Amino acid sequence: MSSLGFLLVGTSSYLGRNLISLFPSQQIIFFPQGIVMSFYGIAGLFISSYLWCTIFWNVGSGYDRFDRKEGIVCVFRWGFPGKNRRIFLRLLMKDIQSIRIAVKEDILCASYPCPLYGNQRPGGHSLDSY
Secondary structure, eight states: OHHHHHHHHHHHHHHTSOSSTTSOGGGSOIIIIIHHHHHHHHHHHHHHHHHHHHHHTTTTOEEEEEETTTTEEEEEEEOSSSTTOEEEEEEEGGGOOEEEEEEEEOTTOOEEEEEEEEOOOTTOOOGGGO
């Protein structure tokens, strides 16, 4: 919502009319304040639409299943829409030596636990290649 407000204030300073009655646009000159506010508004709209799409599409959600009877490890995750939307891996437990959980940080400085399957025996699969 605030990004839309930034964009409206920048646009109203360009047009010279009040598009929002709460913020008088006559006090904001278009160059440089109006341009900067318009830029922040557009950037905020792109970032917020990206975040809402990841929430709507459940990107990153899924499950890990460890079946000791069958000796199989299954990893399922949802990705972004497209060719590789469904990520499903089925590995044999005998091919996995260890499983470790590491905390990764992304661009927005959010930290989350991420299972890393490493140290497989020769001929086994690694999630790092997917």
